[in-house]
Amino acid sequence: MIQQFGGQLQVDGKEIRISGGQSFTAQEVVVPGDISSAAFWLVAGLVVPNSKIVLENVGINETRTGIIDVIKDMGGKITLSDIDQVAKSATITVETSELKGTEIGGDIIPRLIDELPIITLLATQAQGKTVIRDAEELKVKETDRIQVVADALNAMGADIVPTEDGMIITGKTALHGAEVNTFGDHRIGMMTAIAALLVQDGEVDLQRAEAINTSYPSFFSDLEGLLNG
Template identity: 70%
Template structure:
């Protein structure tokens, strides 16, 4: 599709789509809890709908009236074998987290997905689950999907030092730990998003977190709850950056999730000199209103423990860096290689096609600013975050057209992305 280009300014207020990570987990926790869970503000993007369909296939009754989703939880012990292999679509969160739940069952399940999923490494999940007593196997003896998970109702606890900083891997182990007999200890390489830990507590479970060490005593029984999903800061990130780099712009984003394990992009914006204000609200100040305005940005170095707090936002941060004075260096971001696509290469290849000066490295990117962008043909590689980043980049193009292949991937997490963008540039007088 042809992308919108040459926009002088953006202004207005938009409500950000619901948090994808919490939406996934709300279905999962509602399913393995006893009693009824109601979910409001659920993200009806393709990834989260894959999770919903997966648990229906495991025998969980889930109703959706368009506003509220009602999950009639079965407990871990009430899940039923799926009648056919479960299709997770494009969702890495679904396939990795559900593996931990299936690890403690007394039946086998096959999980498969699209071409992207077939390339996602799963040994990082399979190895700890197999150590706990499950039998997880990839395609033809490899670590790649389709996965076959033969569960074990007698899971053993685990003491596990995580070799990668991954909330998905951590969550899979925690779901298994809730079914195991004894105490499981997980030690993170770096702290990652803690939605799973929060929701264990919300659903009546017990978990101890001390720094990077997490302890769960199993087995546990969870109870259904009401879940209100906040807006997703990963989706907000695209408009945060648009408001900073387009001239004479001011954008207000409502109901943005502000979980501290997810707000690394806010720290980076402040370090780069961005004009950003936050009004905290909601329970425990974990959501709020964010306002950004056109800013003079400067290049910085992004590395170390902040990386897991902004791993999904790095593509749009890279675009922001092309409009900052000086050089920005991103390090310690090897995890970008195992997302929906290799995001290190994808960001460098596609932004360079539009005139950026970005050098990919083994663990990140070196980005030269400030660069003018031009028209060209680009692709999302079927990755929603690459697709949205390229549309924001196209707004900066003053001459020529930008044509995006595989734009449909954006619907995975932000079905109304183009509609929200149109509201902002119309309000901006373009």
Template identity: 65%
Template sequence: MKLVTNKQNLQGTIVVPADKSISHRSIMFGAMAKGKTTIHNFLRGEDCLSTLEAFKALGVPIEDDGAVIQVHGQGLEALKSVDSPIDVGNSGTTIRLMMGILAGTPFTTVLTGDASLNKRPMARVMDPINQMNGQISGFQHTQFPPITIQGSPHLKPMTYEMPVASAQVKSAILFAALQAEGETVIVEKESSRNHTEEMIRQFGGSITVEEKTIRVKGPQSLTGQTVIVPGDISSAAFFLVAALICKDSQIQLTNVGINPTRTGILDIIKEMGGLLELSEIDEQNQSATITAQASELKSCTIGGAIIPRLIDELPIIALLATQANGRTIIKDAQELKVKETNRIDAVANELTKMGACIEATEDGLLINGPTPLHGANVTSYGDHRIGMMLQIAALLVEEGEVKLDQAEAVSVSYPDFFTDLMTLLPGGAV
């Protein structure tokens, strides 16, 4: 696909897609709960639809009229066994969180995915849940999908110190803990996004969080709720950066989720001198309108406790750093290696092709800026966030074409990304 290049003066307002993490969990909690769960502003990207279809396969009645989704939950005990493997596509969130949900069922389930997902390691979820008397195994005794979950109705509580900061691992354990007899304690390495903890409370469950220690007593019963999904800050991040690095640009993004465990990118943009304004703040739904404009940027060091708060935004932050004055250091981000692709290498490889001065390290990136970018043939590696990042990078290219291989990956989280970008261009056209 030929990308849009050499554009300045981006202007307009974007309504970004709904939050991916909350959309996944709204279906999961609705399926686990008893009673009707009504979901507004659900993200109909491929990953979240994989979660929806998975629970339909497990016998959960789900209605979708295109505007509102209704999940008629009857509790975990009402889930039904499936004869064939459930295909979750490219969704790591679906497969990892469902391991925790299905661990306590009285039947066996096989979860599989596409070629990319089936190369992603699952041991860091399998191992702790198996410590809870779960019986989860990978393909031919490996840590890779297809994953077989031999349900164990007698899950045991445990105390678990997280070796890495991961909301997916934490959430899978929490889902298992809700079914175990007794108190499970999770000690986080660094605080990661807390949507699962908040939704346990929202659905009538009980959970205690004190700094990095989380306590859940099981078994618990949940009750259906109404969920209004805010816009995804991870999707908003691409247009925030576009406004910051394209001359004479100002972009407004409405109804963006600003859960404090997800707003690391806003802190980094401010540290780098980026001009941001938050307005129309809705504290109950943790959302706001965010306006960004072209800025003079400076380098910074990104590492430690902030990494879990911006892990999915690091590819686009790396692009931002190529246009900042000085050397930006991204460290403590080993988690990027086990995303849809090895995002550390992918970001370094593709931006280097376009002329960036960027170097991959064991746990992050070293980026010198500002550097002009030029045309190149690049690839998303089948990773939606790499694909969108490369299109924003292409806006800076004054000479040459940028051709993106596997551009279709963007539809995983943002099906209308390229269309929305067009609305911001001068005249609304390439």
């Protein structure tokens, strides 16, 4: 943002140098969309049959884009265009894809920790085994997301084994209706709502869905817009 306003700085690894007394020029600033919210639509576009979703002005700061790397590793059809190197934003396009299992762990975990619930759903629709490790932090989010994610998706027909630091997901599995409780966790709610798009047998009864309002109050209206678009 300093550069966007005309400032000069030098970045060397974890060190940033900036000189005082610089002049700045007012600019029109467009704040990129949160990739954590965009992640649900990225996965929907990849797993719902005959889909193509284009998301404009999504933040692509490299500290937050682990989900893009995982999608590519799994063989997902994803492209970035209109890349703004200053605002760190891009237009992201995804299409229904044949996915394969992968391993997720190590240095990438901090770059996608909040997206792991929806990535787990993605893994249920990939051929083969996906292993998530080094993600103990999931246990101390709004819920124990390792257990709650596994319980929610297993109730819908997935094959997920929780581990001490992650999950082992075996796919591809068909999902069916079930009663799922968010336990007040907004990301569990949105993950389940996207999973419900894949259900052909039965209905999904999402308990405490209001938790989604914590981070994305317009989620269901945006979902309806996509379905009717």
